[in-house]
Amino acid sequence: MGNLNKEIRDGDHPDITEERLKSTFDTHKMAAQIYNSQRAADRRNEITSAVLKIPELQDIKPLPFLSREEKVEEAARKIGILSEHLYDLVNVNDGAELYHLNNVVIGGEGNPLALHGVMFIPVLQAQATDEQKKKWLYRAMKREIIGTYAQTEMGHGSNLRKLETTATYDKATEEFVLNSPTTTSMKWWPGNLGKSTNYAVVVATLIINEKDYGPHSFMVQLRDENTHKPLPNIEVGDIGPKMAYNATDNGFLKLNHLRIPRTNMLMKHVKVEKDGTYIKPPHAKMSYSAMVHVRAHMNNTMAYFLASSLTIAVRYSSIRRQGHINPKEPEVKVLEYQTQQHRLFPHIARAYAFSFAGAETVRLYEKVKKDMESGETELMADLHALTSGLKSVVTYLTMQGIEQARQSCGGHGYSMASYISEIYGIAIGGCTYEGENMVMLLQLARYLMKAAKAVKEGKKVEGLVGYLSAPDNRHSLIDRTPEKSYDTYLKTFEHIARQQIFRAFDKLEKMLTSGLPHSEAWNKCSVELTRASRLHTRLFIAQAFARRVHDVVDFHIKEALDDLLHLHLNYELLDVASYALEDGHLCGEQMNFIRSELYRSLGKIRPNAVSYVDAWELSDMELRSVLGRRDGHVYENLYKWAQNSSLNRTDVLPVFEKYLKPLMMSARKNSKL
Amino acid sequence: MGNLNKEIRDGDHPDITEERLKSTFDTHKMAAQIYNSQRAADRRNEITSAVLKIPELQDIKPLPFLSREEKVEEAARKIGILSEHLYDLVNVNDGAELYHLNNVVIGGEGNPLALHGVMFIPVLQAQATDEQKKKWLYRAMKREIIGTYAQTEMGHGSNLRKLETTATYDKATEEFVLNSPTTTSMKWWPGNLGKSTNYAVVVATLIINEKDYGPHSFMVQLRDENTHKPLPNIEVGDIGPKMAYNATDNGFLKLNHLRIPRTNMLMKHVKVEKDGTYIKPPHAKMSYSAMVHVRAHMNNTMAYFLASSLTIAVRYSSIRRQGHINPKEPEVKVLEYQTQQHRLFPHIARAYAFSFAGAETVRLYEKVKKDMESGETELMADLHALTSGLKSVVTYLTMQGIEQARQSCGGHGYSMASYISEIYGIAIGGCTYEGENMVMLLQLARYLMKAAKAVKEGKKVEGLVGYLSAPDNRHSLIDRTPEKSYDTYLKTFEHIARQQIFRAFDKLEKMLTSGLPHSEAWNKCSVELTRASRLHTRLFIAQAFARRVHDVVDFHIKEALDDLLHLHLNYELLDVASYALEDGHLCGEQMNFIRSELYRSLGKIRPNAVSYVDAWELSDMELRSVLGRRDGHVYENLYKWAQNSSLNRTDVLPVFEKYLKPLMMSARKNSKL
Numbered sequence A, B: 001m002g003n004l005n006k007e008i009r010d011g012d013h014p015d016i017t018e019e020r021l022k023s024t025f026d027t028h029k030m031a032a033q034i035y036n037s038q039r040a041a042d043r044r045n046e047i048t049s050a051v052l053k054i055p056e057l058q059d060i061k062p063l064p065f066l067s068r069e070e071k072v073e074e075a076a077r078k079i080g081i082l083s084e085h086l087y088d089l090v091n092v093n094d095g096a097e098l099y100h101l102n103n104v105v106i107g108g109e110g111n112p113l114a115l116h117g118v119m120f121i122p123v124l125q126a127q128a129t130d131e132q133k134k135k136w137l138y139r140a141m142k143r144e145i146i147g148t149y150a151q152t153e154m155g156h157g158s159n160l161r162k163l164e165t166t167a168t169y170d171k172a173t174e175e176f177v178l179n180s181p182t183t184t185s186m187k188w189w190p191g192n193l194g195k196s197t198n199y200a201v202v203v204a205t206l207i208i209n210e211k212d213y214g215p216h217s218f219m220v221q222l223r224d225e226n227t228h229k230p231l232p233n234i235e236v237g238d239i240g241p242k243m244a245y246n247a248t249d250n251g252f253l254k255l256n257h258l259r260i261p262r263t264n265m266l267m268k269h270v271k272v273e274k275d276g277t278y279i280k281p282p283h284a285k286m287s288y289s290a291m292v293h294v295r296a297h298m299n300n301t302m303a304y305f306l307a308s309s310l311t312i313a314v315r316y317s318s319i320r321r322q323g324h325i326n327p328k329e330p331e332v333k334v335l336e337y338q339t340q341q342h343r344l345f346p347h348i349a350r351a352y353a354f355s356f357a358g359a360e361t362v363r364l365y366e367k368v369k370k371d372m373e374s375g376e377t378e379l380m381a382d383l384h385a386l387t388s389g390l391k392s393v394v395t396y397l398t399m400q401g402i403e404q405a406r407q408s409c410g411g412h413g414y415s416m417a418s419y420i421s422e423i424y425g426i427a428i429g430g431c432t433y434e435g436e437n438m439v440m441l442l443q444l445a446r447y448l449m450k451a452a453k454a455v456k457e458g459k460k461v462e463g464l465v466g467y468l469s470a471p472d473n474r475h476s477l478i479d480r481t482p483e484k485s486y487d488t489y490l491k492t493f494e495h496i497a498r499q500q501i502f503r504a505f506d507k508l509e510k511m512l513t514s515g516l517p518h519s520e521a522w523n524k525c526s527v528e529l530t531r532a533s534r535l536h537t538r539l540f541i542a543q544a545f546a547r548r549v550h551d552v553v554d555f556h557i558k559e560a561l562d563d564l565l566h567l568h569l570n571y572e573l574l575d576v577a578s579y580a581l582e583d584g585h586l587c588g589e590q591m592n593f594i595r596s597e598l599y600r601s602l603g604k605i606r607p608n609a610v611s612y613v614d615a616w617e618l619s620d621m622e623l624r625s626v627l628g629r630r631d632g633h634v635y636e637n638l639y640k641w642a643q644n645s646s647l648n649r650t651d652v653l654p655v656f657e658k659y660l661k662p663l664m665m666s667a668r669k670n671s672k673l
Helices: A014-021 A027-034 A038-052 A068-089 A095-105 A114-127 A130-141 A284-319 A338-373 A380-408 A410-414 A420-431 A437-456 A463-469 A487-513 A518-524 A526-551 A555-582 A588-614 A634-642 A654-672 B014-021 B027-034 B038-052 B068-089 B095-105 B114-127 B130-141 B284-319 B338-373 B380-408 B410-414 B420-431 B437-456 B463-469 B487-513 B518-524 B526-551 B555-582 B588-614 B634-642 B654-672
Strands: A147-150 A166-170 A175-179 A199-208 A211-221 A234-238 A251-255 A258-261 B147-150 B166-170 B175-179 B199-208 B211-221 B234-238 B251-255 B258-261
Touching: A014 A284, A014 A588, A027 A038, A027 A555, A027 A588, A038 A068, A038 A095, A068 A095, A068 B654, A114 A130, A114 A147, A114 A199, A175 A199, A175 A211, A199 A251, A211 A258, A284 A338, A284 A380, A284 A420, A284 A588, A338 A380, A338 A526, A338 A555, A338 A588, A338 B437, A338 B526, A380 A410, A380 A420, A380 A437, A380 A463, A380 A526, A410 A420, A437 A463, A437 A487, A437 A526, A437 B338, A463 A487, A463 A526, A487 A518, A487 A526, A487 A555, A518 A526, A526 A555, A526 B338, A555 A588, A555 B555, A555 B588, A588 B555, A654 B068, B014 B284, B014 B588, B027 B038, B027 B555, B027 B588, B038 B068, B038 B095, B068 B095, B114 B130, B114 B147, B114 B199, B175 B199, B175 B211, B199 B251, B211 B258, B284 B338, B284 B380, B284 B420, B284 B588, B338 B380, B338 B526, B338 B555, B338 B588, B380 B410, B380 B420, B380 B437, B380 B463, B380 B526, B410 B420, B437 B463, B437 B487, B437 B526, B463 B487, B463 B526, B487 B518, B487 B526, B487 B555, B518 B526, B526 B555, B555 B588
Parallel strands: A147 A199, A166 A199, B147 B199, B166 B199
Antiparallel strands: A166 A175, A175 A258, A199 A211, A234 A251, B166 B175, B175 B258, B199 B211, B234 B251
């Protein structure tokens, strides 16, 4: 096993082995960078190996051939098997191990217990009193009951204050009356609400003595624990097929004056007493934390989706031969084309960048969580702003990268055998859930405008916006200084973000000065504001990438990451260059330099391309892609895969006797007349 | 019916009627612009109305609820019904009428006879001798047989010269022996090849006396005409589910030394005589024309897909209320947000632009076709270059626009009830089929480099590349001249395209001078070359849009189109501005002007937004979208739609008894111990 690339096996397609032999770095050491420790990278592989030894955990059939019912069943079947092996397979207190186990065994399309673990239990942990925890949380953790979290309504997603579901307190009986007064008030979208769960935390507008207290959480039993039939005054069901996540029964819920005990309101932070007295929570920011938790981890999820697609595309591009560069030579691997490299490699760099930015974000999240436990909320706003921007930018760029990966596979990319379109569907949900991207960008913009205002008032700002009050060069020093560090690039990104933030700020100020109400001025500036947020966030991503490369000790890993960073900085800068050209910060000569560095960089990355994706160590089982197979034996397996098609069950389909034969027969008869 | 917007009906959602009442133009007159004549626009509506009167032509169920078998059957069922009514519904010689009928009745997911009409018959028309036409074409036209065109192989798409299927001439028996020697040589992807068709034109490498004559077309009977069983030495089947087009049985075909008569080779242009003598075709460009035909029409198809998605998104945005601009006022239509306008309106402008550019392209195609009949091939290269660039740019921008439309619908955009993700899947195939986009851009680049060379040599070039030898201004005149025409913008686009074309040319020349072989130099310049092709094509689109607006007579239509053009030019220019900033052609002050025009433009478009999409006159039947309903009654119909979910057939799914109950029961039992 002297090979640096750890994916080489006997019998592999020689074209892919040829690539792996060129690796300049140890792919498993690189995995330690991606997964933040060698131990974590080891554990991933150990878990995968252990899973492979349990035949019942394998997909009964490639998932694209299953109907929705079959997908839901298949996932439930595996949950059952998993529950027998869970403690042998993973440390159940390690989120990363659980996440990996889920990716390998279940995959991204969902399962009947998805929301149970990700939302129901955490919400109970965060919002239930000790007494309530005894009643529900422990049962939930043992899976005596299965729950979900029902917040979104058909008519309202982002604007929580306008949720229409009401929980009206009835002092006489000490009950809340939960009601869905309109079609739009139905809960709509919550995962597993439709068919799988028997409990839900329902968010409803609390009303006491006709006064509206805003959204609060209530525990609602949806179905009989034994028969699973919906309880009286409850209508639940599945909302139908979606772009992806079709193993998940996203559901609707209509509550018809359902009465629940007062003690079913989750009362850790806020209370309604028997007499209807309402007691406020101690600090309002408490409720942020669940959303922020998910957002803080989304960078890594997105990096994973992007890396999955790129693993498929790059591996396939190394065995797919098509066309000639030199007409006298044999057909070349499509990976030799500069256009293909340009289509794929910058996204490889982004996947790494998102992973590194994600690690920093999670660290900040952990710090803020600790701080909050001791009542310290200073960094909460920073974290909220950062995760809002990253969530939006990272999901958007991930979507772009996955789609380019898919297209780079040509026709076969369009087949579900590539599985990239499924990954696309799964990933792209992230542009909308957990805070719609435009809304998120505008939340970050609020924070940026506050900082800009402070700077304009002569104050010094620090932390993530510190660069706003730092000294700036009139002209970028890219290609103008002998030193080889990336500071010149990062300074240029800073300049670009700063310029746009102040442009948006000035526009806003001008409108306010002209007498426009703030809300209208804000709306009229919102495109400029979102641009500012994006540029600020992309600066952060580039910085996080550079910081990581700086910290790496291993020479070969550092060198390989440095190549990716170099590509990243040149590619991203070209993408946003107009902002720096506009005020002469960059000039045409520098643009020529950046372009030539970009192209040089593609050539530099080329020999390591397969190794960069291999380093993510995504097993065939979790990739679920014929094109992305580790061994490169794509074609024969494409043929095998297609045999599963429901249309291939018989040589002649019923549609022939029913429709096609009569059509042709009547034509032939007419011809004979 | 005094309303300018013709979609207003009693009982519609007041929020959408409010929009329509604001229309400044007659939507049906605008439809005449989109569909190129009032007559064509009238006919579309007449056909839709006639179809609505035939209940059997309605979808038995919303298509997203059908399995693949059901989709294939449902489409075949409609083909059967349609064949009874065809002559009453449309003029069968009018491609536009047939296309519209197909969109309304069948939709975009395909049908068992799709390739029969689009490829099998046209190929026979183009390549069969009169005798062969008698034998197969007339039977095909009467639908006594159903055929397809099998060219693409598992291992080869773009590179026709390397097709592995062989047709070896056996002089002794006067037969061709068709063979698939390898897995990769299997035909893979041809539509309807898997299950529906009984004949196919198969493209194979012709071999006579061990000499390779390249790809040729052969008629192959696949299945018994009566039993539909595959004939001996033929293996056919379905290739499995795809991103979309799942009502189409894209198939594979393996030929095992299948013998067919010599006379089954299509011999209109090329001949193999009994003794094996090969007779060449008179002119080689003949074979282009089928591909070019499809590409010439693709702009309009893409415009249609984009307009469909935008119709859904804009209508939905006019009834969806979420959040506040002024906190004291009720929730606003999401269409009021500048970010939403910026997300949607530029794509509306593009849909119109693509339609107008498409009309010009089809006119050029018709002219070239006529010219060719009289042996004139001069414009063929222009047409080929133009359609290559447009195909690539238009499919790419369409994909972007559809995805933005989908995301602009928030969570519900993710549901198949929006149908936008299905439209996306259908449209995006266009980035790959009929010439992969990168390959297409590089084909156009070859043409551009030839023109650039001519200019460098002091020659004057004309036609589509005429601007390369036209005089240029050092500085853009945008915001620098009192006249209000769009010439300043178009000149700036010309400058941008010209600069990039010569930048790519110079880079190529420099590499060639340094001694690099042409093929390698070409590859190393290919990203720059694709950029040149894109900018050239986007210039053409802007020009075509401006030409159309110039030609419109009706004042209100002209004004409304002028608003869209204004948005288009400012938006597109911002998108490519860095090219003009780099050499100082544009300056920061002009950028401020362009931005402010862009934002002003969004406000100008706003009141007409719904009317711009209504003008495409896409009926509910063809849109197949709950969110895009003409009447705006989205929510109650979303609820109705969801009732179709297969998961809603029973209150309790089998998965409960099978997996979830045992899981919970065993946990509860353990708790009691």
